[in-house]
Amino acid sequence: MKNILSGIQPTGDLHLGNYFGAVQNWVRLQDDYRCLYCVVDYHSMTMPYKADTLRENTWKMVFYLLACGVKPEYLFLQSLVPEHVELAWVLGCVSSYGELARMTQFKDKSDQLKETDKEAFVSTGLFTYPVLQAADILIYHADYVPVGKDQEQHLELSRNIAQRFNHQFGKPYFRHPEPLYTETPKILSLADPSRKMSKSLGEKHYVNLFGEEDRIRKQIKSAVTDTGDTPAGQMSPGVANLFEILRACGQLDAHNALMTDYKSGALRYSELKETVADAVAALTSAFRERLHSLQADKKAVKTQIQDSSAVIRKRAQQTLKEVREIVGLPTLKN
Ligand code: TRP
Numbered sequence: 001m002k003n004i005l006s007g008i009q010p011t012g013d014l015h016l017g018n019y020f021g022a023v024q025n026w027v028r029l030q031d032d033y034r035c036l037y038c039v040v041d042y043h044s045m046t047m048p049y050k051a052d053t054l055r056e057n058t059w060k061m062v063f064y065l066l067a068c069g070v071k072p073e074y075l076f077l078q079s080l081v082p083e084h085v086e087l088a089w090v091l092g093c094v095s096s097y098g099e100l101a102r103m104t105q106f107k108d109k110s111d112q113l114k115e116t117d118k119e120a121f122v123s124t125g126l127f128t129y130p131v132l133q134a135a136d137i138l139i140y141h142a143d144y145v146p147v148g149k150d151q152e153q154h155l156e157l158s159r160n161i162a163q164r165f166n167h168q169f170g171k172p173y174f175r176h177p178e179p180l181y182t183e184t185p186k187i188l189s190l191a192d193p194s195r196k197m198s199k200s201l202g203e204k205h206y207v208n209l210f211g212e213e214d215r216i217r218k219q220i221k222s223a224v225t226d227t228g229d230t231p232a233g234q235m236s237p238g239v240a241n242l243f244e245i246l247r248a249c250g251q252l253d254a255h256n257a258l259m260t261d262y263k264s265g266a267l268r269y270s271e272l273k274e275t276v277a278d279a280v281a282a283l284t285s286a287f288r289e290r291l292h293s294l295q296a297d298k299k300a301v302k303t304q305i306q307d308s309s310a311v312i313r314k315r316a317q318q319t320l321k322e323v324r325e326i327v328g329l330p331t332l333k334n
Pocket of ligand 1: 005007008009018025040043133136137145146147151154
């Protein structure tokens with residue numbers, strides 16, 4: 001069985017775009033692969049943050065992922081396996097400054113910081129972020145990494161690092177991880193369908209998967225449909241987005257019936273919105289229910305994930321033992 005690894009930052013809320021773009025796919029892959037999914041809390045330290053918020057959001061993400069159907073034995077916290085950081089140090093020594101400086105995510109995020117404050121603090125952690133990501137992947141000898149296209153450059157770097165390590169130490173030790181791009185629905189902001197649904201745009205732009213049903217319905221009902229600048233004969237992005245959400249929710253019959261109405265000019269947007277709201281409400285109510293039952297015994301859930309992290313850590317420790325030997329570090333006393 002092939003190994004899969006992916007990671008998600010504990011950003012707070014999980015929205016419809018995250019679910020259809022990543023989490024749903026993670027859940028499906030669990031049937032066919034040996035999967036590992038981590039909440040990458042170390043990575044969340046690379047941008048300005050508060051300690052309490054990080055701790056809170058990390059566990060929040062764990063609960064959300066479990067509620068969406070991620071198997072607890074596949075889920076762990078990155079920082080409960082500190083070997084990731086040790087491997088990142090080793091890999092940092094086979095990565096060049098130049099290749100890291102070419103990473104567009106680093107440029108985007110540091111520009112973003114400087115937008116609000118020209119003198120903004122840009123951490124070295126933000127710069128070496130992709131090396132830690134390579135360590136996340138290589139430490140478990142992952143074959144495939146399900147990610148979005150925005151992570152293409154980081155995955156390529158992970159492969160280059162693996163290759164350079166193997167070459168430098170004359171041993172085919174690390175596998176070359178391949179990105180796994182599954183066709184996933186691209187969900188746009190309901191308030192501004194010219195942009196991707198994203199938390200950073202602000203609250204009205206994203207549908208929180210675990211939000212109140214009333215609010216979800218209201219957001220969908222007030223979704224922007226026609227803005228008047230769509231060329232005649234073309235579907236506006238806002239309307240296309242609603243259709244996309246309906247399809248992503250698995251409501252193909254309703255989708256096709258409404259599409260027929262659209263094509264004949266008989267579609268009322270209020271009806272489309274009502275149907276989409278029902279579909280999203282049905283999907284999310286199942287998640288909310290599972291979240292509630294998980295929250296009934298938070299301590300048990302946390303213990304379960306600490307335990308799974310400890311089991312997974314054993315694999316990481318084995319890798320580090322081998323790596324230390326390969327690169328010329330002394331054996332640890334145990
Ligand atoms: N950088 C990824 C993102 O922003 C998150 C991530 C961290 C990751 N480590 C990973 C993804 C390892 C895949 C594999 O989405």
